[in-house]
Amino acid sequence: MSDYLFLTNIGDDFINSISISKFVPNRRIKTKEYIEFKVVIYTQKKDALIWCKLDEVYFNDANNITLNSNDYDLDVGQLAVVVPCLLDFICEDIIMSLPEPISRKLDSSPVNERATISFSRGELSSSYQGEFPFAMSRVKGTFLAFDALIGEPHKKVSSKIVFINIFSKELPVKNTFSFNVANSSNKEIIKTYEYVHNSALIVDVDNMSDLSYVFYSKDTLGIPIFITYGEGEEFNLSVEHTHPPSELFWGDDKFYGQSLLKSKWMNTLP
């Protein structure tokens, strides 16, 4: 399995960065230490069906590449997909579907082919090791996440969900989808947001409420990044993604468990 990485502009003076190294993330000691590749950055505007190449970045003699969202002219919510490619891969300027990222897994060592994904605001920065699996970009799917990472009520603190959605196949048309925020107790919708394929939806969450939330889309899958931050020097920044529901289960039946859980929620949510 191989993975895309991504950059986006979430507004509110945030800068999104990724760092990736040429070292193989996990390997047995006899497997070679690093792989030669480059990264190509493609973006798709909100109303467009084509992907435009923004950049093509090489390691040259360095061990690491760092990319920043403010190096590219991204609108708020616009997604730039970072594709690890072989050095001789020809990257067209305009494409209809995203190339498959190379795998950085060289043996049977278990690993997610990640990068450090950071969000910074002023002097504060927070990061996680993340990716968007290629396999997820091939299916439409559904999405369900809970509010475990929404902080305690605090007047000076804000919380955002950045919902990343990548669909790598060619799109015949750009449909509009719904992302819902619902009360997890009575299952009633509190607010609905519209989004499209290949975008980053930014949702500001009311963290002064006592309600517990469930976030879902019956239209597509996606990865939610939860960002919590405060106004003032004393505040830290927190960035993390929630586990997919399959991680609530162990072993061979984890995806059966996820399917059961999702059907329970999706059948009761409007």
Add this chain to the structure above:
Amino acid sequence: MIIKKLIAKLKPLVPKKLKPFLLLMPPFNYSTPYINSIPKFEQFNVSDYFLFRRDEYETVFIAENNLALTLASPVECKHVFYFFDAHGVLCGSHKIVDSGYHLRLNIDNSMVGDIKIGGFIHQTWYKKLFTDELNSVSQRPLIFQHRGYTGFRKKNNPSSIFSFLHGNFGALYIDKHAKRSSLARLATVHNYTPQYILKPTSMYEFYFLNPVNKDMEIIIELKDDRSNIIHKHATTIKAFSHYRFEISGSPIDGECNITWKSSLPICRAIVFEATGNRFDVFHS
């Protein structure tokens, strides 16, 4: 190459019934992170091995009520947390009954005594009427896994927010004899390199929690931008204990990468990066 071809030829010859076991073992796979046999006792559930800090940090844990989340309805759950000191010895436990989808636990002295830094696991127990409800809708026996979210905050900045990271690795559990056990296993030596650049302006703490019932050797290396090893450190992490590796100032002059060798097929660390009074925490 010859061995690889031989293994590929052998694979189809493995009897179908034995495939789930044999194909996870050498020579077919040298990197299986967990043992394949699962203990058979009622409500067996596994947990990642989490870190708590009560030194200059405070810690909260967001525990998931797996059955309530699965049934999309509040369910009474007995959450039990087991805390272990730096040597992996039990230093406290805490039980709480709650029906919510998530439980927020502030880890304090009443749970861990005077221990400043250690590991912990999360176990759950449900009344029979609730597990019967699950069994009536599930056609397969489901095993719950606790991967929760740990939040850290500087003690001297109590008005700030907690910085969270999700569970990392583990598969620990308390067995029917009330003994701590684990499905995690050691295998051949692996080399793990987080996709992370270390900066000379920050201080780093790497916490390695050993989730297996055996001592584990680890060799940590720092590499400069020309891939020269500029620092190397080897240690043994006792069974179920943790090890803290600190980098501050020297030996880093410029940006560098960190890598470590161990016999855990996937050996992740919890990383604290501090710059002045600000910090970031993440898993590698």
